[in-house]
Structures are given as C-alpha cells and as structure tokens.
Amino acid sequence: MKVHIRYYAKYVDYTGTKIEDMEVERMTIAELLDVIKLKHSRLREDKTSLVALNSRFVNEGMIISDGDTVSIFPPVSGG
Amino acid sequence: MKVHIRYYAKYVDYTGTKIEDMEVERMTIAELLDVIKLKHSRLREDKTSLVALNSRFVNEGMIISDGDTVSIFPPVSGG
Amino acid sequence: MKGRIQTDPIDVSYPFKDSNLNIGSIVTFRGIVRDTESSRALRHLFYDADEGLASEEINKVLEEAVSRYKLIDAIAVHRIGVVKPGETSLFVAVGSTHRKEGFEACSYIVDSIKERLPIWKKDHFVDGTESWH
C-alpha cells in the first residue's frame, strides 16, 4: 500500500523533499519511522520527533492505512 | 510659627478642608501629627498615614520649620 | 523611560516609537475601570493624587525596575480625575531582550505603583452614593 510522508523545516533539508510517497506493508507508525530513518539517516539525529497522522497528533502505536498522510516534525521552536 | 497642612482624598472629608494653616511650636512631624489628630479625631482611624514635608516623603522624626507644608496622606489605593 | 500622571485619556498604542532592534519582548498591562464594585453598579471612579510626588515616585519605580531586571525600556502612565468604566486608569509597558524578565518586571511595576504612589480612588455609584477606598 502507499502512504504519503510530509517533512517540515530542517527535515526538508535532511531528506531533500517536502513530500514523499512510500510503498510499505501494514505496520505501526513507530515501525514506519524506523523504515524512514533507514532511508534518511540524518533524521536519527533528533531523539524525539512529533508525528501526525492525517493532520492529527497521534500515538506511534497507531496502524497506518493505504492513502494515509504521515507528518514528521522536528522538535518545535515557535514564538 | 505657621505651617500649612494639606489633606488628601478621604482626609478632606474627615477634616472638611483641603488645606489648613496652623500656629505651632517647633516640633517633630510625629508631634505635629498628634496635634492634628487631637483636632480631627477621625484621622486616628488609620493606623498609618504617609507624610510629606514640602513635597518630599520624610521620616516623622524631622523637625518642622516656619512656612513648611506638611501633607497628610491616607493609605494608598492607586491603579 | 517615562512615567506620567495625567488627567487625559491614556494612549495605549504601540509604546516604543523609536524601535530598538534589540527588544525581543514587550509585555503590557492595562488596568481598566469595571462597571461594578462590590456587586454595585459604578458610574465612575475619581482618582485624587499628590501629582508632584506621584510623578516622582512612578519614575523611581521605573528606574528601579529597569536596573533590577535589566530592561531596555519601560513606560508607565497613571490617569487621575474622573475615569469611567471601560477606560484605562493605568498603563505599563516593558521592553526587554527576553520575555521572562519582561513579565516579572511588568508585574513588579504594577504592584509597586499600587503600593507606593500617593493616589486614592473614590467609587461613585449609579445610585448616587460615594466612598473612598
């Protein structure tokens, strides 16, 4: 199945893209993050990254479905 | 000698005047306050009153001189 | 830095006209007259003051705050005379490098003004009665 991965801020620099489609098996978001970090090793630099599934903050135990959009956020620095 | 006493806010109501001239001996401000409170007994209601001598906050141990202006302030309630 | 005691309405628009580009935080406080006091409808407040001393003291408070909290700039304006519900009686603005000292200093300035300035207020109620605070 296909999922859409969105990157923000420095992660756009790290991966060279804002959005990326990936063909993956049914898995949790935590497992998907491992797959993504294998492909883009600089994403391993931050211990914690916030994640959103279809524009909702979610627990990394959530299972992804075909067509989902997963957003990978660097630690925040607003204000 | 003559001193000018200025009253503010509720002390104007208590004494019925904004300014009052008094003939007194050479004395400290603390002693002058006692004289004033004898004349205007409602001023005894507040435990502490701020005092200014010629528009400066002063210690009540200061000695008054002829022509001085002494301001008697209720506890403050600004803002 | 400027402290003022005035009978005119207070201008609460952008306080630091000559923008200092090292200011990273501006914290402001406005004290506004409410339309009730002790559950009774208020027509207006009347502020009496020793203007000269109050003016000196408000500037002393600002100087102390600027030095204690290392502020870039600070302004405080206290209105006296008649002030109606919805109108501002006290305006304080603090410009600093970071926000932590900005919040602390603004709160300190407001507290000090209320404790130290020779200013007194009288409630004028809608029912015609009055009382000094």
Next chain:
Amino acid sequence: MKGRIQTDPIDVSYPFKDSNLNIGSIVTFRGIVRDTESSRALRHLFYDADEGLASEEINKVLEEAVSRYKLIDAIAVHRIGVVKPGETSLFVAVGSTHRKEGFEACSYIVDSIKERLPIWKKDHFVDGTESWH
C-alpha cells in the same frame, strides 16, 4: 476567544473590540524579531509550520487557559513565513477580572505556544548563511 496562524503582519492594537465592562485587566505579550541572533546580524527569520495543526493547537491552548485561569477573553496570533527584525512574530492578549490571573495566564499561553505548536524557525543571517532552530 480566537487563535490564529497568519502570514500577514499582526495587528497589535486594542484587542477586545466589543468591550466587556467586567474586564479589569488586560495583559499583552509581543514577541519581536531581534536584529541579532547568537551575536550575528540577522536579516530575517523564516517560520515554517503545519498550519492546520498549529491553528488547532493554538486554540486548544487558549481554551485551556480560559478555563484554568477563569479568563474573560484571550487572543493569540502567531505569524509565519518571513518576519523581519522589529516585527512581531507572536501576540497574546488576556482579559480578566483581576491582574494576578492575567499575568499568570499570559505567561502560560506564551510558554505553551512555544512548546506545543508545530512551528519552526530558520535564521537568515546578513552574511547569507541560514540555520534552523
């Protein structure tokens, strides 16, 4: 109550237009871009964001603050995109009955916005270099 994420400059003028006559205190905070960062001259900041989530989260923060501090009203606006030195990147205004909860709530809202909103800033230095925070 209204939280907003916007690319337009922030209007920091009188925030509560429909004056509620029970408001006795308005505390505001403005975060302003400074002209130096880590002792280097800054040309501007660029704020990236997940606008949808940031917008939801800023309104959640306001709701929490209004309920926790029993505020009468609260507003927060975060600017994104390019923001130059001297310009406001974050504006928060809190209307309450008394000032104590106003200062506490304003500080809480600013801290929460900086911790929780998916917004990131990039320094663009005068020397042409850039770096994400």
